[in-house]
Amino acid sequence: MTQPDATERDFPIHTAASAPEGSQEPLAWYLDTFGMVPNLAAVLAESPALLTSYWQTQNNLLADAALTRQEINIVQTSVAHANACQYCVAGHTALRKMEIFDNTDEQLVAVRQDKPFDDPKLDALRDFALLVLRNQGRMASSQLQAFLEAGYSRRAALDVVACIAAKVMTNYANQIALTPVDDAFAPFASDLPYREDRTVRTGTIAAE
Incomplete structure (x- = not known):
């Protein structure tokens, strides 16, 4: 399949050649690490601050979190x-397959099917x-205590915040830009009941 150069909403899907200078280092890292630049990174590259x-948040988590890679x-x-982000659910499932996070198939099924x-x-x-x-x-306080009694630390509780912050960046950006799912991730998106589109949930501002 031919790689598009922009999303449905005309956000550029950058290459190393077209990306702003501040995005060059992260894009090179993705290429070296995965052998490809995922569309997510290519879209975020329009904003070096966001990419x-x-x-950096993801790499900080993998290097320094109290949580394991699986967690x-x-x-x-x-x-x-x-957040009903098709791109990120598919991508994180695929990255498990690439042994970046070391999850089992059963763990990802439990997440995706709310089991x-x-x-x-x-x-x-x-x-x-x-x-x-x-x-x-x-x-x-009892809810925090239940988390601690399950075997986690206060440090891990704050690491959860960092994990959420990273996904807010990408989930929201994907919804704004309508980031297309990469061919490498597509098999893990086909059974998801949602995608990045103009659908808005009840109670939110109506889409145009």
């Missing part, structure tokens, strides 16, 4: 699923992440 913020991906895929995990600790992690997402961080 570098996302890229980071469970939080981020759960957030993307809750319990085999490990109740992961249920507690997902529940906490979605609580933070939906309530903008507001919670009862």
